[in-house]
Amino acid sequence: MTGEQLSTLFGLMLEYAVPTLKIFAFTLLYSIPLGMVVALLKMCRFKPISWLTNIYILIMRGTPLLLQLIVAQYSVPYIVRSDICPDFIKSLLENVDIRSESYTFNMMLFAFVLNYAAYFAEIFRGGLESIPKGQYEASRCLGFGKFQTFFRIILPQVIKRVVPASSNEIITLVKDTSLASAIPYMEIMYIAKKQVPLYASLMPLFMAGVFYFVFATVLTVLFSAVEKKLDYYR
Amino acid sequence: MAILEVRNLSKSFGTLNVLNDISFDVEKGEAVAVIGPSGSGKSTLLRCVNQLEKASGGTIRFCGMDMFVPGPGGKSVYADKQTLRKVQEKTGLVFQNFNLFPHMTVLRNITEAPVCVLKKSKQEAQEIAMELLKKMGLETKAKSYPCELSGGQQQRVSIARALAMNPEILFFDEPTSALDPELTGEILKVIKELAADGMTMVIVTHEMNFARGVADKIIFMEGGYIVEQGDPEQLFGENASERTKQFLQRYSSI
Numbered sequence: 136m137t138g139e140q141l142s143t144l145f146g147l148m149l150e151y152a153v154p155t156l157k158i159f160a161f162t163l164l165y166s167i168p169l170g171m172v173v174a175l176l177k178m179c180r181f182k183p184i185s186w187l188t189n190i191y192i193l194i195m196r197g198t199p200l201l202l203q204l205i206v207a208q209y210s211v212p213y214i215v216r217s218d219i220c221p222d223f224i225k226s227l228l229e230n231v232d233i234r235s236e237s238y239t240f241n242m243m244l245f246a247f248v249l250n251y252a253a254y255f256a257e258i259f260r261g262g263l264e265s266i267p268k269g270q271y272e273a274s275r276c277l278g279f280g281k282f283q284t285f286f287r288i289i290l291p292q293v294i295k296r297v298v299p300a301s302s303n304e305i306i307t308l309v310k311d312t313s314l315a316s317a318i319p320y321m322e323i324m325y326i327a328k329k330q331v332p333l334y335a336s337l338m339p340l341f342m343a344g345v346f347y348f349v350f351a352t353v354l355t356v357l358f359s360a361v362e363k364k365l366d367y368y369r
Numbered sequence: 370m371a372i373l374e375v376r377n378l379s380k381s382f383g384t385l386n387v388l389n390d391i392s393f394d395v396e397k398g399e400a401v402a403v404i405g406p407s408g409s410g411k412s413t414l415l416r417c418v419n420q421l422e423k424a425s426g427g428t429i430r431f432c433g434m435d436m437f438v439p440g441p442g443g444k445s446v447y448a449d450k451q452t453l454r455k456v457q458e459k460t461g462l463v464f465q466n467f468n469l470f471p472h473m474t475v476l477r478n479i480t481e482a483p484v485c486v487l488k489k490s491k492q493e494a495q496e497i498a499m500e501l502l503k504k505m506g507l508e509t510k511a512k513s514y515p516c517e518l519s520g521g522q523q524q525r526v527s528i529a530r531a532l533a534m535n536p537e538i539l540f541f542d543e544p545t546s547a548l549d550p551e552l553t554g555e556i557l558k559v560i561k562e563l564a565a566d567g568m569t570m571v572i573v574t575h576e577m578n579f580a581r582g583v584a585d586k587i588i589f590m591e592g593g594y595i596v597e598q599g600d601p602e603q604l605f606g607e608n609a610s611e612r613t614k615q616f617l618q619r620y621s622s623i
């Protein structure tokens with residue numbers, strides 16, 4: 136490849152790194168808060184809610200993310216046509232333009248968020264349940280209310296305990312965004328694959344690989360710094 | 370007037386009756402020791418008074434407040450939230466395993482509740498905390514984290530943390546049981562000093578010599594009942610009940 140070709144290719148890859156970052160950022164933005172809600176739902180004392188939440192988590196963790204992404208893309212027309220679908224959902228979905236670009240992105244994000252929320256939920260639940268009962272009791276005996284106990288005593292300890300597992304999950308997400316190329320959604324992986332026959336070279340794939348590697352490594356360094364900062368107590 | 374008045378208190382977990390017909394008073398300035406074999410309900414008794422467990426029946430009055438008294442139907446009911454909160458603020462509990470907040474410094478462990486619950490200024494809370502730490506011999510540890518302290522030091526911090534709320538009464542649930550034998554002495558010494566200062570206390574303990582030396586009154590529990598209560602001379606003397614004698618004998622022979 137000529138130097139000119141290389142720089143054109145590099146520019147192209149950079150351009151399509153943006154949609155990848157967009158998937159990454161929006162997935163985290165929604166799946167982390169949703170994960171907290173799901174964790175609380177699973178811990179709900181009203182058993183049917185806990186069971187339903189558990190079924191959702193099992194499905195999300197037990198089936199491939201790729202399958203979930205594709206189902207999300209194809210599902211709307213089938214749901215609208217199905218007999219068992221309630222009318223209010225039908226009327227809601229009928230106005231959706233399945234050919235628009237925002238549709239592709241939104242349904243993809245929907246699948247990413249639901250999938251990652253399930254993983255985050257299990258991490259958060261583990262963190263919450265690992266706090267000894269004595270912390271709640273000591274807090275109660277000192278007169279702290281429920282909110283004060285949660286935000287001042289429990290949450291800071293939970294955060295420390297969930298950072299390692301969460302950072303693993305977040306770094307996995309960097310690489311999982313590439314599954315979007317199969318939908319297809321035009322992000323860096325999709326473009327890289329497309330360029331291979333054009334240039335008759337592996338260079339596009341190599342560049343994509345470097346992008347993922349740098350992104351994941353920066354996050355790894357960042358999170359180990361965070362862990363170190365939280366290491367002031369045991 | 371007694372600070373704490375417990376009458377016919379009962380507590381069951383499902384079908385298991387853990388406390389039966391428990392009645393005793395704690396006067397202001399009194400140190401009461403609760404002794405008895407493990408599983409006799411001592412912790413449950415403290416936990417009921419400190420609102421960590423819900424009692425099943427009977428009466429608990431604290432500083433003139435009807436915390437848990439029989440209602441019109443005869444069944445005992447708890448006071449309103451506000452009263453329970455006031456009781457909570459005026460009672461302190463020291464746990465067997467300290468339960469310090471690991472993410473806070475020693476100083477912050479002690480100031481957090483006075484600032485957040487009693488709405489004291491940060492400065493005032495810190496002054497009180499430093500005073501208490503000095504009393505506990507820990508003034509150099511204010512900036513340490515609990516994990517950097519020995520068990521005995523952690524327990525002294527947890528006593529200071531409870532004292533910072535300026536409680537009317539302080540409960541101890543086996544405060545030395547989680548400690549290495551050579552560290553129990555420092556905690557017992559602190560409690561002894563508190564007793565000399567006139568602090569009202571209820572202490573669950575297996576340290577019989579300590580109970581005998583410090584307590585104004587001893588309560589002996591077995592199987593969820595109070596078998597005998599009285600001053601140390603009575604329980605450790607010749608006129609004690611047979612079951613008390615048996616228990617004390619077993620303890621001194623270990």
Ligand SMILES: Nc1ncnc2c1ncn2[C@@H]1O[C@H](COP(=O)(O)OP(=O)(O)O)[C@@H](O)[C@H]1O
Nearest residue numbers: 382385387405406407408409410411412413414
């Ligand atoms: N949360 C609980 N659920 C069921 N049983 C309990 C619970 N807490 C304590 N018990 C039972 O109550 C009895 C008294 O326990 P406890 O008050 O801890 O005794 P002690 O402190 O004197 O050793 C024991 O038989 C114990 O198994």
Ligand SMILES: [Mg+2]
Nearest residue numbers: 411412413543
């Ligand atoms: Mg006990």
